[in-house]
Amino acid sequence: MSQESISARSNKQTQGQEVDQQAINVQGTDAGVDDLLDEIDSVLESNAEEFVRGFVQKGGQ
Amino acid sequence: MSARRLVGLETEYGIIRPSMPKANATVLSAQIVDAYAQLVRQGRIHLGAARWDYSDESPLQDARGYRVSRENAHPTQLTDVEPSVGEQRVWDAESVALDAGDARIGQTIYQEQDSNEVVMNMVLGNGARFYVDHAHPEYSSPEVTTPRAAVLWDQAGDEVMRQAAEQVRLLGGGELLLYKNNTDNKAVSYGAHENYLVPRAVEFSSIVAGLTPFFVSRQIFCGSGRVGRGQLGQDPHFQISQRADFFEAEVGLETTVNRPIINTRDEPHASWEKYRRLHVIIGDANLGQVSTLLRVGTTNLVLELIETGNAPVLELDDPVAALQQISHDTGLRATVRLRDGRLMTAIDIQHEYLNAAEAYCAQHLVTDADTTEILTRWRRTLELLASDPAAAASTVDWIAKHQLMTSFAQRHQVGFDDARIALMDLQWADLRQDKGLYYRLAARGRMETLFSAEQIAHAVTSPPEDTRAYFRGMVLQRYPENVIAANWDAMSFSLPGARKLRRVPMPDPLASNRAELGALFDAELEISEFIGELAKHQSVG
Structure with missing residues (x-):
């Protein structure tokens, strides 16, 4: 499905209006996605299962 | 018709101590708020603060025109009292021991601290409330009038939480992780x-x-x-x-x-x-x-x-x-x-x-x-x-x-x-x-971001200028030693030589803004003079 893949290319086409330009620096290449995923791999907490299991909260509003 | 309106955003953050997953969440939340109170006291950040004043709260009033009795309310709905013995189910022995109360009349958060006292509820110099809500640290933004300002002072809350967690770490309290999720x-x-x-x-x-x-x-x-x-x-x-x-x-x-x-x-x-x-x-x-x-x-x-x-x-x-x-x-x-x-x-x-x-x-x-x-x-x-x-x-x-x-x-x-x-x-x-x-x-x-890190840092220490949050934040910055307690609707001052507290109500959230009071703050008056001039202003207004 199209929304399940990073489509920076279509991002590039649909923006360009005034409010977007200041902030978006689109990385429009697959290399950008690979690089991003490398970073995600490196910042994720180790031992995912245990970490997620340890995140227990008490009631809130 | 407009997208402008008086708005405030509240966020309860998830909190854990990764080294001790079963740590009591109320205690962890209190550590966060108290660490920030210490930062304020030490003057390490340019920010005033005061304890919360519970006297204007009415959480059991229903918009459909009636009031729920306290007996029929869920215990967590009783948000108008200091969380203490009434909330035993959330509190364990450790946290009860920490509960020394934090809205003690006659004492600002700047005065000599009883070493057992933990600040759990305060108002910040940007007009926000920062406190322990049940088992989460919560930041309630100051009142703003535009969607963009709502974003800015909401992002400021994330920064307050980050600074508080860093202060806990510096104080030797270990690593606390905060999550903006639900x-x-x-x-x-x-x-x-x-x-x-x-x-x-x-x-x-x-x-x-x-x-x-x-x-x-x-x-x-x-x-x-x-x-x-x-x-x-x-x-x-x-x-x-x-x-x-x-x-x-x-x-x-x-x-x-x-x-x-x-x-x-x-x-x-x-x-x-x-x-x-x-x-x-x-x-x-x-x-x-x-x-x-x-x-x-x-x-x-x-x-x-x-x-x-x-x-x-x-x-x-x-x-x-x-x-x-x-x-x-x-x-x-x-x-x-x-x-x-x-x-x-x-x-x-x-x-x-x-x-x-x-x-x-x-x-x-x-x-x-x-x-x-x-x-x-x-x-x-x-x-x-x-x-x-x-x-x-x-x-x-x-x-x-x-x-x-x-x-x-x-x-x-x-x-x-x-x-x-x-x-x-x-x-x-x-x-x-x-x-x-x-x-x-x-x-x-x-x-896409709307505000830079510098703009967000400024909103951590400065109130919005077009609502009563301006007055709340500015008195905490200019007269922190005299503000005994504060809430959304009022500020209470102790004045030199006066035996009673002076309570200044703010019933109109859109008033008490910079346009009305900026000149009064700019005059840099001594506190009693300031309150005197304010009273004149309010009786004229």
């Missing part, structure tokens, strides 16, 4: 509430009718995304909203059990005759600045439509089921049934509201910059959601999160039931900027 995926949810000032003359029934279909569907552009369906997250599918599966009623007073789409708490924190404060509990906490902007801005416009009798008439057959059905459909094609038999998608419903708002603004020549921005972004977002949702990733939190997880799952050849996907769901909301996945995307320019 569930632990183990049956517990905590809120990110929005508060909107509404004229009391507006019939509450019209608010319920006008807002319900809007709240059920607005998640498509301001949901934060969640992996797991059901309150236990037992079914490992991605859904649009953090909160949807925790709602069980259409209208009600509760916020912690049997949660309603429309909350009826009628506690205006302002002149009762003129205003109500609409307390909105259905939203997700957003890290994304544009998701927050649209959440607030579109809601402001819809409230105006309701107040002027221009809201579209849409009656959902089953709002709670529709809320969850929409949240569970990332393809955005699910249709929900209306009482008149029509079937509509969330995008269709949102278009009805957008069209009504555009028509009204065109007819009444509303052209202010805030309204124009919200209408433009609202339309563009709905069009993208209909044609190419992936292209909305830089402004819609759930889409950015979903894309990232999908790419990750493809790279590692795993499904959404993989533990690392669940970890990504959690770590998306980690407030540490070098660890939080939202921040890693933002650092690469993949999330």
Whole structure:
């Protein structure tokens, strides 16, 4: 499905209006996605299962 | 008609001590708030603060015109008293020992501290409230009047939390991790509430009718995304909203059990005759600045439509089921049934509201910059959601999160039931900027931001200038040694030589702003003189 893949290319086409330009620096290449995923791999907490299991909260509003 | 309105945003943050997963959450939350109070006292940050004053709270008043008795209320609804012996079920022996009370009259937070005292509830020099709410640290933003300002002072809250956690670490209290999310995926949810000032003359029934279909569907552009369906997250599918599966009623007073789409708490924190404060509990906490902007801005416009009798008439057959059905459909094609038999998608419903708002603004020549921005972004977002949702990733939190997880799952050849996907769901909301996945995307320019780090840092120490938050924040900055207690509606001062506290009420949230009082602060008077001049000003005003 199209929304399940990073489509920076279509991002590039649909923006360009005034409010977007200041902030978006689109990385429009697959290399950008690979690089991003490398970073995600490196910042994720180790031992995912245990970490997620340890995140227990008490009631809130 | 405009996207401007008096608004305040509250966020309860998730909190853990990773080295001790079973640590008492109330104690951890108190550590966060107390560490920040120490930062303030030490003057390490340019910021004043004072203890909270509970005397104007009325959490059991229902907007439908009655009051729930204390005996019939859920214990967590009693938010108008100091959390102490009344909340034994949340408190263990350790935290009871810490409970020395924090609104002791006659003592500011700057005075010599009893070493056992822990500050659990205070007001900051930017006009916000920072406190322990049940088992979470909470930041309630100062009152603002534009959607952009709502975003800025909400982001300032994230920064306050980060600084507090850093201070805990520096004090040797270990590492505390904070999360701007709304569930632990183990049956517990905590809120990110929005508060909107509404004229009391507006019939509450019209608010319920006008807002319900809007709240059920607005998640498509301001949901934060969640992996797991059901309150236990037992079914490992991605859904649009953090909160949807925790709602069980259409209208009600509760916020912690049997949660309603429309909350009826009628506690205006302002002149009762003129205003109500609409307390909105259905939203997700957003890290994304544009998701927050649209959440607030579109809601402001819809409230105006309701107040002027221009809201579209849409009656959902089953709002709670529709809320969850929409949240569970990332393809955005699910249709929900209306009482008149029509079937509509969330995008269709949102278009009805957008069209009504555009028509009204065109007819009444509303052209202010805030309204124009919200209408433009609202339309563009709905069009993208209909044609190419992936292209909305830089402004819609759930889409950015979903894309990232999908790419990750493809790279590692795993499904959404993989533990690392669940970890990504959690770590998306980690407030540490070098660890939080939202921040890693933002650092690469993949999330559109409206404010720089410098602007957010300024909002940590400065109040908005166009509401009473200006007075609240400024007196805490200029006269911190004299402010004994503070809340949304009033400030209490101790004056040299005076035996009684001097309480200054602020019944109008839009008054006591810089335009009214800026010159008085600029005069740099001594406190008694300042209060004297203020009294003259108020009697004239």
